[in-house]
Amino acid sequence: MTAEVPGRLPDPVAEQDRITPFQVDTLDVRGRIVTLGPAVDAVIAGHGYPEPVSRVLGEAVALGVLLGTALKFDGRFILQTQTDGPVRMLVVDFETPDKIRACARFDAELVAAATDTRPAAMIGRGHLAMTIDQGPDMSRYQGVVELAGQGLEAAAHQYFAQSEQIPTFVRLAVAEEMTATADGTKRSWRAGGLMVQFMPADPERMARADLDPGDAPAGIEPGTVAEDDAWVEARTLAATVEDHELVDPALSSERLLWRLFNERGVRVFAPRPVTNFCRCSVETIRDMLNRFSLDDRQHMVEDGKITVTCEFCSSRYIVEPSEVGIPDASATD
Template structure:
């Protein structure tokens, strides 16, 4: 049982630690995460992976100069086959960013009561950036390692961007006074901004299995400030992260007052999905009439479901594919 809801829910607050040249994000998700997870009947192990990915995606997406979409994907050979999330940047200043997420898993192979991260097995963690029409998409990949999805993201930034990055996350179900049980989550992201090219020779890394760590990237002075901020972050408690009693500004002052935290305008986050009937039709436009016939149900229709938002589309097969007999509005070609 928690106290009453406060204004920081479904919010990202950017900040900077002036004394350490560290930027960061602190985020709280409640209604957004509850919307994502309530649409699916995921086992607890999968819910935990989706919740952590949603937090990471929100913070990373908001920290980038993004024109359209950031996607995070985890693919493994374990029971948790795929965790996929998308963050859509706001079109205008002050508008909310949007996030969606879903998971694909093999329920028969799930091991209940085991660390959710172990359900992924061997695989990779990928970040995909799509800046929109006319721009070349970017994709960065790092192996699954470190014991958590947050560790995978930290490894990506160290390896691909040479930016020491730290995430602290917490999530779970709670119940506000006078309301039903729902999901709440919170997290802090720290990222060191180097003054010069910090790349270190990979053969001299301190990281696990040859992966870069902060000590491989930073000089001695920068490493001292980075380590100090991480020690402060280690003291954060789960209830401070997920709220609602501790406000985000109070949390930053409590953790990092020695490094002079400076906050910027908070940004709202909401659930959003880009699926539409037109996009379903476009995806089916490459198929012949014979292919469409194989997709047609006994009721004489073609159906499609969005994995992210649960939208259900029912389409006339005669309006689909490059050999369509009718337009979607019913006119014969």
């Protein structure tokens, strides 16, 4: 006797908060598509960010999930920007297998005065660091990419070309969804992303043109390498995806992948959930405070208490001075 293997039909509508792996064997590409609803909305709505900040943070969260879910071990993937734009810093913290949290720091006056509110303009110039943390007993791996006004999509392409040397295509999208309810219009954020990578059995097929030759002598032309036809086709098909398709709640990941690659045949694997979380707690706050000097802790006391707000989830913690080694709060400034 043979066991019947049930088939899985494409979901008619988009599921909330999930990452869906896929593979196109005939083109030697693999990839993932992420759909985020309540998870990214919780990150954004919990802080009340201005719209331009919300959009760029939504892109960062989608990229963080796309990259973080590639980890094959227990650990964390941390994406962080430090730049001179109105959005000074973005932090996305992905913990395997499915937990995400994120926050942004920005200059409110610069954001309000900005005439160009595209995510790339909000970020500005600086660098993007991507860190893989396998735990306290393992060394961290970090890749750094220069941000020169090109945005997160282009930065991801640059990272894979320089550090991983894997031909990669990334598309990110963010949208604010408005739904009519009995209590009025409900506004919520959605984000989506698509990543496609060329991974043939023969690594020679992944050869790409050299990076900028830098200080090469005048008259020296950089070498050229013809891209593999399969990768050119796969990238061209992936590039037809529209932003609205990545955030459309009426379009499932399976159906979108069918639109893109049905002529070549696409295998879609079981999706995995993505959840918004924060690891902050009273214990972690106390531990953090105890890393400061006693003098610093004493100067944190206001009205007889130490108040700490988590940057990721906006939770407020009130700590008694005696809980962090301050015996007499009345003696502090």
